[in-house]
Amino acid sequence: MGHWLVIDLEATTDEGGWAMEEMEIIEIGASLVGADGHERDHFQRFIRPQRRPCLTDFCRELTHITQAEIDSAATLPQVWAQFERWLTQHAPRLVGWSSWGDYDRRQLEQEWRQHQVHSLLTEVPHLNLKQAFAKARQLQRPVGLHSALQLAGMQFQGKQHRALEDARNTARLLPLVLPIKD
Template structure:
């Protein structure tokens, strides 16, 4: 049976947001699920930002990620190979990877380019579940993850804006749009 990789990232930001080019990943969360949305494995790591190592108060409040958590973490060029080793053990069953919206894909592609990294994810299809969910539900426009869960009759589980919890909640919506 094939597996889907659901990824969520948390990144440096400030109130009002920063352009993607100025953001840096501070947490990677990934849930590997079957077509029913059942998790078979997961990955979670904090990442130390290099350009702006001090998290803004807004970022700390939004993500509930402490400065100490990122200070003690490795930088993206060291963390990503750990992720690649982890997902590589599942590559034969990987159907594709999923994120809620396009931000996570764009941020990863930017980080890969900036750090000269290759990824298995570049070889498998990406699914923007936010767009797919809106199309499936015939919504006038895409909605946030929390709203989508409510529309599907689910309550958000865990802490919002934490990478692994967001990935797991996104995975719960996957069976509703993937036949």
Template sequence: MGHWLVIDLEATTEEGGWPIEEMEIIEIGASMVNAQGHEIDHFQRFVRPLRRPHLTRFCRDLTHISQTDVDSAGPLSEIWPHFERWLSQHHPRLIGWASWGEYDRRQLEQDWRLQQLSSHLSTLSHLNLKKTFAQARKLQQPVGLHTALQLSGINFSGQQHRALSDARNTARLLPMVLPIQS
């Protein structure tokens, strides 16, 4: 049976948002799920931003990630190989990877390029679950993760805007929009 990887990233930001080119990953959360959508493994790490090492108050309040969390973490160039080692044990059974929207894929691809990192994910298809959910539910426009969960009769579990909680909650929607094949 195949597995799906659901990834969520938290990144540096300010009220009103920054262009993706200025954002840096500060947390990686990933949930590996089986054909029934149940988590079989997970990965979570903080990442120290290099260009703007001090988190804005808005970013700290939104994510509940402290300055100490990122100061004590390694930069992405150190953390990403840990992720790839974790991923490699699941790679033979991996069908693809998903995220809520395009942001996570675009941020990863940008940072892989900037830091000259490679990833098994680049060889797999990416599923934009936000778009797929809107199509499956025949919604006029895509909705946020919290709203999608509510429409599905699911309560958000964990802390919003934390990478692993968001990845796990996104994974709960995967079987509803995509008949996962074994």
């Protein structure tokens, strides 16, 4: 019975958005989901950005992440080592990983390169759940997570723009897209 990992990131930004090269991950949330779509395990950490350690007012308001939480967080290489240790125990049953859209995958790949860290995630396929949901529902174009949940007859649970809650809500849509088999 395979597991899927659903990842969501929060990153530094400001009103109007920043180019991806300018953004840095400030929170990772990962929900490991079994074949039945239920969470088996999870991982959440804050990450201290290196280039712009002070969060913008916009970023703090959007994510509800405080400057103190970021100031006391470890850097990406330190957090990634913790994540990989956590992931290793699940690796034998990991079928693939998913995110809502392609941003999270691209941001991770960018920071893996910058920090020269390796990830087990490069050894399993990535599913862009936003695209897969749109295709499964025959939508003309992909929709946001909130809209997708509503289309599926679900409500968003928890706070939006927090990595673990976003990952958990994204994971709820996985069984609707994947014919998850035992």
